[in-house]
Amino acid sequence: MAGEITQKVNPPHPKGGTLRVDNVYSQKDHQWHFVKSSYRSKKGKFAKYTLVAQRNINLIHGNPGRTSVQVNSPNLAKLFREVLNGTWCEGVNKVPPTFDSDILFHTRPYLSLKLSQEEAREIPDAQVVDDIKEVITFVDDFYGRDTLSIESLHRNGEITYDHLWTLFPPGCFIIQQSGILGEPQALKFSSGRYVEQRHGEQKFYAINATLINYDGDCLGWGEVQLEIPSFNETKAIAALPTLPLKFHPNESQLRDNLMSRGKKYLEFLGMACKEHDGMGVEMVFEVEKWVEKKFYAKGRIMVDPAAYKMKLPNCELLKPKVFNTIQPDDVPEEDLVFCNHRVLGFSFAEKKWGSFAVSMIGDVMWDAAASDRLILSEKRRRLISDLMRGHESKETGFDDIVRGKGKSLVGLLSGAPGTGKTLTAEVVAELSKRPLYVVSAGELGIEVRDLDKALNDMMSMVHRWGCVLLIDEAEIFLRKRQDGQIHQNALVGVFLRRLEYFRGIIILTTNRQQDIDDAFKSRIHFKFHYSPLNESGRLAVWKNFLPEIPVADLRSIAHFEINGREIKNTVSLATTIARAREESLTVETLRDILDNFTSWEENGD
CATH class of the missing domain: 1.10.8 (Helicase, Ruva Protein; domain 3)
Incomplete structure (x- = not known):
């Protein structure tokens, strides 16, 4: 039926006027029917119309729905596409353009300006003037009763729930005041609609808006959905969870902060070891669905959105999905404010993948004097420093006869708990300016298949990030193989094979130095035993x-x-x-x- 209306009211150029029709859904025959609105057009029953205003009414529910406008005038179509360019306004690029009537309310100031400019020309285009006047007349008539109260509310920094839509013209700069990490997020408004919930759930105003996101593959614009719950009476605009920037009490300062944060965000598209002190967000499965949960992450993190996507390709934290890609160097300076407030990565302290607020991330300050904290002889301290420097040069030098082998530095630290083994690994990481990845043998599993996969996944990521790997309490993987111990021997074999092909620095700790398989002895580059502290x-x-x-x-x-x-x-x-x-x-x-x-x-x- 909508197609029939389009054919009837879309001549090469309409003669003018506005037709108002109701598109009514009948429960009797389950069909939509066009019915002339009770409002009678000034141009008469058979005129060809500049605009067709269509109101949808579902007789099952009884209440009128939204009103859409079909623009049949080529002049107006050009003007609307011009003013709405880049706003992703749904329907503006249709032929003829069709969109929500509220768009006319928001574009009235622009149309008034265009009308003044056209009338000021030496020879105005009469058709353009008539078409613009037709729209302005419709807007003033359609919204006339509310316009004064809307303007009064805006002047006082207040709004009612029913008038929320008036705050958000297409493409406007909006602010989500704080998400789960308590950070503001700037977005471009695309569209909004009122949602009536069933089963007693609270109704809300739904907003579609866009921001700049890196999803692990591409940088660009992605769309998110926000909600403003319904409320009674009037409410301060500044108290809304999402509001236009121009109503924010600290507009100028906020814009500057967002600009600085956006520049920082673009530095985190690759892989970088950083310092973090604050809350992170992970996805946790609860009551048959995945939900965002906060966790405290203090210390080193690896910012690596691409690795996050490899590890968790379907995770919600990757959203929004990028639909309009852009190169980092091509992001206009004024759009930096729209960059996502959080980046994806891995917390070494918590051993969790998550998202982290850009504002909580800083540069790592490596401790060049870390070895001073070791309770070791000067000879051993110097040996550790020399090994680190030597390994750096080895990475680009001699390789084993078999390609991929021979480029690791393996250390074995033995001794009772609390004697300095873990501290030594921390010092090795600081001196080599690498993050420390700590894992206990128990976390890797004791089933052969599980162990092989866990070692492969972990060592691949450790190599990607250039970490120092510390495997604590590794004796179960180092123990001497014996006849009849099939399962234990298999664990040692798997670990030995993975160790041979590992490229990087790995430190193993054990409390059982006398029970190590002979095959490991030739693969360990340095061994320290720690006696109990005197x-x-x-x-x-x-x-x-x-x-x-x-x-x-x-x-x-x-x-x-x-x-x-x-x-x-x-x-x-x-x-x-x-x-x-x-x-x-x-x-x-x-x-x-x-x-x-x-x-x-x-x-x-």
Whole structure:
């Protein structure tokens, strides 16, 4: 039926006037029928019309729906395509253009300007003048009763739910005040509609808008959907979850911040190790659906949207899908504000893939003096530094006879817990300016097939990122093979094969240095054994953690026989207590904790 109307009212150039029709859905025959509106056109029943205003009415529900406008005038079609260019306004490029009547309300100021310009010409085009006047007349008649109240609301910075649509002309700059990460997001408004929910759910105003996103493959514009829940009475525009930028109380400052953030975002399209301190977002499956969940991520992260997509190709965090691609160097400066507020990557501390707020990401400050924290002889410290420098040159030098082998640096650290094995791995990472990827043997699995896949996936990513890989408690993979131990021997074989082809720095820790398979001995480049800390070693650890406390005071607690990890935990607990008491950390607080610890070990209470 809509096609028949189009044929009847789309002559080479209409004679003028506006036809109003209702497109009514009948429950009787389940068909849509065009019915002349109760409003009678001034141009008469049989005129060829400049505009056709079509209101949809579903008799099942009874209430009138939205009104769409079909523009039959070539002059008006050109003007609307000009003003709506780049706004992705649905229907403007149809022949003839057909779109929501609210577009006319938003474009009235532009049409008034065009009318004034045309009338000011030496020889105005009478047809253009008549066509524009026809639209303006329709707008004033159709919205006349509401226009004054709308203008008054806007002047006072207020709005009603029914008039939300008046805030959002096509292509306008809007702000989502804060998402799950508490960050503002700038978008270009595309379209909006009121949604009536069934089953008692709250109705809302749905917004389609676009932003600049990198989805792991392409950079460009993608569309997202936002909602403004219904509300009663009037509401401050600045209090809306999404609003036009011009109504934001700190418009100028916000625009500057968004511009700076956009420039930063374009630096994160590739792969980069960064520092992060704040909340990240991951996808978690709950009650038959995937939902966004926050997690705290402090420390090193790897920004890598492409790797995220390889790992989780169907994840919702990749959205919005890019439909209009653009090269990074071609992003206009004024569009930088529309860049996504978060990037995809991996948190090394939490071992989670997620999205991270651009504003919470900073550069890594590598610790060149990291080796000073090791309780090692100067000879061993120097050896570690030399190995790191030597490995850097080896990566571009000698290869094994079999291509792909021989470019790893493998270290084995043995000793009791808390003696400095993990700290050594951290120092290796700092000196080589690489992120540290830590995994325990238990996380890799003990089934042969699971282990092989886990090692392959992990080592591929570690190689991609250039990490130092630390596999803690690796004795299950290093244990001597014995006759009859088929499963254990298979685990060792899988690990040995993966180790041979690994390209990078890998450090293994074990508490069982005497139980290592002979095949590993020729593949390990350096081995350190860590004895339990003596009193002087413990004093050195205390000094590392608490340089502000006098050495004499620290010496008074160095006799407590605890390991390095326990010293770290004691300092953390004492710091928490001092903060709660609003006082400085003292050796007395440390001694109280240590006395309690000793009492528990001796008495079990």
